[in-house]
Amino acid sequence: MDLKKLKMSKEIKLSKSILEMKFMKKTKEKVDKAEEDAEGQAMYSNEITEEMKKSGNIIFRPASITICKRLVEGRLSFGGMNPEIEKLMATDYKKIVVEVEKRKEKDITDEEMAQRHSTVVNTISNKFKKKRNRNKKFQKPPTNEPLI
Amino acid sequence: MSELSPADFYLPGEIIRNLKSKDREVIIGPGLCRNESDTKSLIASQAGYLCFRAPNTYWLEGRRNRYIPKKADLVLGIVTKKSSDNLKVDIGSAESASLSMLAFEGATKKVKPDVNVGDVIYAKVINAHKEMEPELVCIDQYYKAGKLGVLSNEGFVINLKQKLIQQMLNPENPLLRTLGRKFPYEIVIGVNGKVWMRANQCKDVLTLCRAFQIAEYQKETDIIGICRQFK
Structure with missing residues (x-):
């Protein structure tokens, strides 16, 4: 029952006048976006079916270089030159930079760790080898002999 | 981005085949257009190296300097x-x-x-x-x-190469941050190649111009290496 109710409530459509109200801004955006998406998909599906009739193939979507290369927004300020911009930068640019640097640092340490670890292992094993070589060879005691 | 190899070099009109797609979708950047006669492939519309980013993005990287407007730039x-x-x-x-x-x-x-x-x-x-x-x-x-x-009229506008613009906007490139540690400045970089700068002193703006001028002819890896020395 409850599930049904929930599903019903999700499908309820809000009237236009309610959506125009100030506190409904985010919901309005959502509804608008959903509508736009639906419209776009409808248009797109028509296009695709036509194309698919021809050969049934890949869809190409043109995009700008910003999206392809994942570039950041170009308005930047350093050293407190424009505090307003730096406030805005804190939410996007700085987060991206921290992420990038973290990824880089981690990569380097992992590699270094592996290399260093392997060299350390080698040197220590060499050390032990020499010592063992110097000493008498360890012989396994015969199993049938009592230990004491 | 991986290393560019001569095998990935295309001239305008050449057909590009064997594209990787995700859910039958491919995102194409500048320099590529659809091939009308074979819908599985693309045609290069400029000379350049084909670049790929997982899972399904392709673009051509060339020396083109003319800005062609694209939505959301x-x-x-x-x-x-x-x-x-x-x-x-x-x-x-x-x-x-x-x-x-x-x-x-x-x-x-x-x-x-x-x-x-x-x-x-x-x-x-x-x-x-x-x-x-x-x-x-x-x-x-x-x-x-x-x-x-x-933008305020206290700034200076210069034109830079597209290649350098894209390098500067790449978050992995520390050029702007390194300069920012030396002196305070504000910069606005348009994807179309125009750059607006403002600093406290005229000297600092000239330093920026000079740095960009030099960076134009350097490899991206070299720029990162030089910037690392100033840490």
């Missing part, structure tokens, strides 16, 4: 003409872009923004078609200006 423009409710903005493309007076934060039909011919504007391309003039806006979907808008 953030560009820097100079106002060349002003009429009652429209501005003509030079963004370096073949045709100058149009910017509505109402596309500013808080602008209405009665209260218009204070923009004059010669002002520098940071705006977003909202419409870009081959047959039409590009259209700009200075607000986001919440009707807020954010980082967009008219």
Whole structure:
């Protein structure tokens, strides 16, 4: 029952006048976006079916270089030159930079760790080898002999 | 981005095959267009190296310097003409872009923004078609200006190569951050190749210009290496 109710409530459509109200801004955006998406998909599906009739193939979507290369927004300020911009930068640019640097640092340490670890292992094993070589060879005691 | 190999070099008109796609979708960047006769492949429209980013993005990287407007690009423009409710903005493309007076934060039909011919504007391309003039806006979907808008006239504008612009906007490139540690400055980089800068001293602006001039002819890996020395 409850599930049904929930599903019903999700499908309820809000009237236009309610959506125009100030506190409904985010919901309005959502509804608008959903509508736009639906419209776009409808248009797109028509296009695709036509194309698919021809050969049934890949869809190409043109995009700008910003999206392809994942570039950041170009308005930047350093050293407190424009505090307003730096406030805005804190939410996007700085987060991206921290992420990038973290990824880089981690990569380097992992590699270094592996290399260093392997060299350390080698040197220590060499050390032990020499010592063992110097000493008498360890012989396994015969199993049938009592230990004491 | 991986290393560029001569096998990935294409000339205009060459056909590109064996594309990786995700859910039968491929995102294509500048320099590529659809092949009408074979829908599985693409045609190169400029000379350059084919680059790929997982899972399904392709673009050509060349030495092209002409800016071709694309939707959602953030560009820097100079106002060349002003009429009652429209501005003509030079963004370096073949045709100058149009910017509505109402596309500013808080602008209405009665209260218009204070923009004059010669002002520098940071705006977003909202419409870009081959047959039409590009259209700009200075607000986001919440009707807020954010980082967009008219820039103060204390700054300097220079033109840089597209390649360097893309390198500077790459978050992995520390060039701007390294310079920012030396002296305070503000910079606005448009994807169209125009750059606006402002610093406390004229000397610092000249330093920036010189740094960009030198960086233009360096490899990206070299720039990162040099910047690391100044840490």
